[in-house]
Amino acid sequence: MPLGECLINSHRSSLQTQRYTEREVGHVAVFAVTDNIFGIDLYEEGRPGRSCAYVIRAREPVLVETGSARSHPALVKGLEEVGVYPSDLRHIIVTHVHLDHAGGVGQMMEVSPKALLHCHPRALPHIIDPSRLIAGAQAVYGDQAEDIFGPVKPVAKERVVAQGDETMLDAKGHELVFYDTPGHAKHHLCVIDQSTGSLFSGDTVGIRYTRAYTGWPFEWGFPTTTPSDFNPDVLLETLDRLLSRRPRRVCHTHYGVTEPARAAFDFTRRGLQRIQAMMTRLSETSTQSEVQSLLTSTVRQELDAIGHPEVDVGAVALDIFLNSQGILVYLQKRAVGKL
Ligand SMILES: [Zn+2]
Numbered sequence: 001m002p003l004g005e006c007l008i009n010s011h012r013s014s015l016q017t018q019r020y021t022e023r024e025v026g027h028v029a030v031f032a033v034t035d036n037i038f039g040i041d042l043y044e045e046g047r048p049g050r051s052c053a054y055v056i057r058a059r060e061p062v063l064v065e066t067g068s069a070r071s072h073p074a075l076v077k078g079l080e081e082v083g084v085y086p087s088d089l090r091h092i093i094v095t096h097v098h099l100d101h102a103g104g105v106g107q108m109m110e111v112s113p114k115a116l117l118h119c120h121p122r123a124l125p126h127i128i129d130p131s132r133l134i135a136g137a138q139a140v141y142g143d144q145a146e147d148i149f150g151p152v153k154p155v156a157k158e159r160v161v162a163q164g165d166e167t168m169l170d171a172k173g174h175e176l177v178f179y180d181t182p183g184h185a186k187h188h189l190c191v192i193d194q195s196t197g198s199l200f201s202g203d204t205v206g207i208r209y210t211r212a213y214t215g216w217p218f219e220w221g222f223p224t225t226t227p228s229d230f231n232p233d234v235l236l237e238t239l240d241r242l243l244s245r246r247p248r249r250v251c252h253t254h255y256g257v258t259e260p261a262r263a264a265f266d267f268t269r270r271g272l273q274r275i276q277a278m279m280t281r282l283s284e285t286s287t288q289s290e291v292q293s294l295l296t297s298t299v300r301q302e303l304d305a306i307g308h309p310e311v312d313v314g315a316v317a318l319d320i321f322l323n324s325q326g327i328l329v330y331l332q333k334r335a336v337g338k339l
Pocket residue numbers: 098100101202203253254
């Protein structure tokens with residue numbers, strides 16, 4: 001059983017009971033990463049095993065990621081299950097300001113009056129004034145943006161701390177180091193908990209697709225290349241830098257834990273190399289559907305190479321769609337020298 005799937009509480013919450021289906025056997029809503037670190041399923045998109053937040057039970061309790069506003073009830077419920085109430089939280093960290101990571105930050109800060117919000121310096125203006133985030137989500141998701149992610153609320157400026165590269169947060173019992181980690185987003189940071197070697201990677205060290213999400217009989221890892229800052233060269237440099245810090249495990253927001261950490265770096269790099277090879281057959285004038293069909297073939301090739309030619313890639317069609325948008329934006333920006 002992977003570490004991320006350990007049930008810490010044999011009492012199933014009503015949330016779990018409501019949402020469980022037969023297909024999800026083995027999936028749990030709250031899982032232990034270490035004695036003091038827990039993952040909480042956010043049921044993003046109303047689906048299990050898609051996105052999670054992490055809570056560190058330090059003397060100053062820390063939450064990493066809030067998910068979207070739609071995830072807020074699942075997050076609060078999960079926190080209660082691990083015995084940390086929102087009013088206990090002293091630190092809330094968002095890895096970047098995409099709405100599936102930080103869309104619910106306003107709601108979470110409202111119920112966590114003792115908490116400070118820590119984010120990348122480039123994320124800070126959008127946390128205080130989310131109007132551009134909302135417009136950005138509408139550009140990608142259209143009119144469905146608010147249905148998917150919920151309403152985005154601002155956070156008061158005096159409660160937000162911009163964390164630069166290699167700054168440290170002493171949460172009393174857990175020392176956290178922030179890293180500036182561009183490549184997926186220019187406003188992305190990752191966090192390493194020094195005491196446990198746990199890297200909270202946001203969207204930087206790939207996506208771990210769970211069986212609960214895909215319905216496939218195995219877990220699978222692949223990079224995410226969503227708009228609008230995806231840059232494979234920068235992302236590969238970021239991966240090298242993070243790996244040089246020798247993390248023990250990767251705590252993915254999507255979804256759960258890869259241990260040893262190197263396995264997540266390997267699948268992310270391998271996927272990026274496939275995408276780079278694929279991009280040599282594309283240009284800034286390629287259409288969205290061309291990128292999408294080529295990326296679908298690339299995903300099939302990767303699944304084939306790891307011994308799973310039989311699965312239906314339709315299970316990850318949403319991500320293929322979003323990733324192909326990000327790849328096209330990258331090609332267009334590169335063509336005009338605006339990366
Ligand atoms: Zn994400």
